[in-house]
Amino acid sequence: xxxxxxxxxSAALPSVALAVALASAAFAAPVAAETLDxxxxxxxxxSPAIEAxxxxxxxxDAAVAQARAERNxxxxxxxxxxxxxxxxxxxFGLQAENVTPRVAQVGAELPLFTGGRIGAAVAQAQAGRDxxxxxxxxxxxxxxxxxxxxxxxxxxxxxxxxxxxxxxxTLQEAVRHSQLMFKVGAATSTDIAQAEARLAEAEAxxxxxQGALNEAQARLSALAGRPIAPDTALPPPPVVPASADxxxxxxSAGNPQVAQARKAADMASxxxxxxxxxxxxxxxxxxxxxxxxxxxxxxxxxxxxxxxxRGQWRFFTxxxxxxxxxxxxxxxxxxxxxxxxxxxxxxxxxxxxxxxVQSARAMLAAAEKRAAATxxxxxxxxxxxxxxxxxxxxxxxATREALSAESARxxxxxQLLTAAYTLRSVTGMEQQ
Numbered sequence: 001x002x003x004x005x006x007x008x009x010s011a012a013l014p015s016v017a018l019a020v021a022l023a024s025a026a027f028a029a030p031v032a033a034e035t036l037d038x039x040x041x042x043x044x045x046x047s048p049a050i051e052a053x054x055x056x057x058x059x060x061d062a063a064v065a066q067a068r069a070e071r072n073x074x075x076x077x078x079x080x081x082x083x084x085x086x087x088x089x090x091x092f093g094l095q096a097e098n099v100t101p102r103v104a105q106v107g108a109e110l111p112l113f114t115g116g117r118i119g120a121a122v123a124q125a126q127a128g129r130d131x132x133x134x135x136x137x138x139x140x141x142x143x144x145x146x147x148x149x150x151x152x153x154x155x156x157x158x159x160x161x162x163x164x165x166x167x168x169x170t171l172q173e174a175v176r177h178s179q180l181m182f183k184v185g186a187a188t189s190t191d192i193a194q195a196e197a198r199l200a201e202a203e204a205x206x207x208x209x210q211g212a213l214n215e216a217q218a219r220l221s222a223l224a225g226r227p228i229a230p231d232t233a234l235p236p237p238p239v240v241p242a243s244a245d246x247x248x249x250x251x252s253a254g255n256p257q258v259a260q261a262r263k264a265a266d267m268a269s270x271x272x273x274x275x276x277x278x279x280x281x282x283x284x285x286x287x288x289x290x291x292x293x294x295x296x297x298x299x300x301x302x303x304x305x306x307x308x309x310r311g312q313w314r315f316f317t318x319x320x321x322x323x324x325x326x327x328x329x330x331x332x333x334x335x336x337x338x339x340x341x342x343x344x345x346x347x348x349x350x351x352x353x354x355x356x357v358q359s360a361r362a363m364l365a366a367a368e369k370r371a372a373a374t375x376x377x378x379x380x381x382x383x384x385x386x387x388x389x390x391x392x393x394x395x396x397x398a399t400r401e402a403l404s405a406e407s408a409r410x411x412x413x414x415q416l417l418t419a420a421y422t423l424r425s426v427t428g429m430e431q432q
Contacts (some may be wrong), residue, residue: 033231036151039224043147044140046225053136060125060132067125070118073110079103088297099294107288109310115280116273123270131263138256141425147223148421152414154216154230157209159410164206167403171199171396178392191392198396202403209407234413237357237420240429244354247427251350252343254428261335261342268328268335275328278321281313346426353423360416367409374398374405 034042044050080103087096111118175195181187220228241247252258289305314321381398384390424430 033229035231042224049139053139057132057136060129064125064129067122075108077106097298101294105290110285113283116277120270120274127263127267134260150216150219155234156410156414157213160209167202244351247350247354248347250427251346255346258342261339265335265339268332272328272332275325283311349426353426356419360419364412364416367412371405371409374402378402
C-alpha cells in the first residue's frame with residue numbers, strides 16, 4: 001500500500017508557478033549571459049528526468065549483481081526451542097516428563113549445474129542494464145533538444161526585441177519629422193497618421209517579441225533550475241552528416257531507440273534460453289550439521305553432519321514448460337521485429353532530418369540575401385527621402401520591410417540550429 005506523505009507548502013508549488021517565479025527573478029535582477037553549453041550543463045545537473053533515468057540505471061546494475069550472485073554459495077541457520085511435556089507411556093520404561101525440545105541446524109549449498117538458468121538470468125539482467133543506460137542517454141538527448149529549442153527561441157526573440165526597438169526609434173523620429181513638416185505645410189495629416197500607424201505596428205511587434213522572449217526564458221529557467229540569460233548571439237550550427245545516406249547509416253548504428261530495441265531483443269532471446277533451461281536438472285553441493293535435544297522422548301539427543309550432492313529433475317510438467325518456451329519464443333520474434341522496425345523508422349527520420357537541415361540552410365541563405373537587400377534599399381530610400389525624391393511614407397515602408405527581413409533571418413538561423421541538433425540526436429552524434 002502506498003502512503004501519501006504530505007509535503008510542506010513550499011514544496012507544493014506547481015511547476016507553472018515555479019517557472020513564472022524563476023522568470024520573474026530573471027527580470028528582477030541582472031543575470032550574467034550564459035552560453036548554450038553552460039545552459040545545457042545547468043539543465044543536465046538540475047533535471048529530475050536525468051536523475052530518475054540514472055536511478056533506473058543503478059537499479060539495473062544491481063539486478064546484474066543479483067543475477068550473478070546466484071552462482072555463489074549460500075548458507076543458512078535455523079533453530080527452534082520450546083517447552084512441553086512428553087508421555088512415552090512406559091515405552092522403553094520412560095515416564096512422562098516436562099521437556100525443552102530444541103533443534104539447531106546450519107547448512108550451506110553451492111549450485112554446480114543449473115541447466116543454464118543462471119546464465120540466462122544474467123544475460124537478461126545485462127540486457128536490462130544496457131537498456132537502462134541507453135535510456136539515461138536518451139533522456140539527456142531529449143533534454144538537450146528542449147534546452148536548444150528554448151535557447152534559440154530566446155535568442156531569436158531577444159534580437160527581434162532589439163530590432164523592433166531600433167525601428168521604433170526610427171519611426172518616432174519619422175513621426176516627429178512629419179509633425180514638423182505638417183506645421184510648415186510640407187506634409188499632410190495623412191502623412192502623420194501613416195507614420196503613427198507604422199510606429200504602433202512596430203510597438204505591437206516588440207511587445208509580441210518580448211512575450212516570446214519571456215516565455216522562452218521562463219522555460220530555460222525551469223529546465224536549468226535558475227534564471228538563465230542567453231548569450232548575445234546564436235552559436236554556429238554543429239557538424240551534421242554530409243549526405244542522407246550517411247545520416248541513415250549513422251542512425252542505424254547509433255540511434256538510442258534502435259539500441260534499446262536491439263537490447264530488448266537480446267533480453268527476449270535470453271528469456272527463451274531461460275524457459276528451455278526449465279527442462280534441465282539441477283545439481284548442487286551441500287554441507288549440513290544439526291543438533292537435536294528432547295525432540296522425541298525425554299533426554300533424546302542427536303547430533304549429525306553430512307556433505308554430499310543434491311539433485312532435482314522435473315522430467316514431466318504437464319506441458320507447463322513447453323507452453324513457457326512457446327511464449328518466450330513468440331516474444332523473442334516480436335522483439336526482433338520491433339528492432340528491425342525501429343531501425344527502419346530512424347533511417348527514415350534521419351533522411352527527413354537531413355532534408356530539414358538542407359531546407360533550413362536554403363531558407364537561411366535566402367533570408368540573409370533578403371535582409372542584405374532590404375538594408376541596402378533602406379539606405380537608398382533614406383537618401384531619396386532626404387532629397388525629396390520620395391515621400392516619407394516610402395521610408396516607413398522600407399524600414400518595416402528591413403525589420404521584417406531581419407526578423408525572418410533570425411528565425412531562419414534558429415530553425416537551422418534546431419534542425420541540426422535534431423539530426424545529430426537522431427543519428428546518435430550527440431552521444432559521441
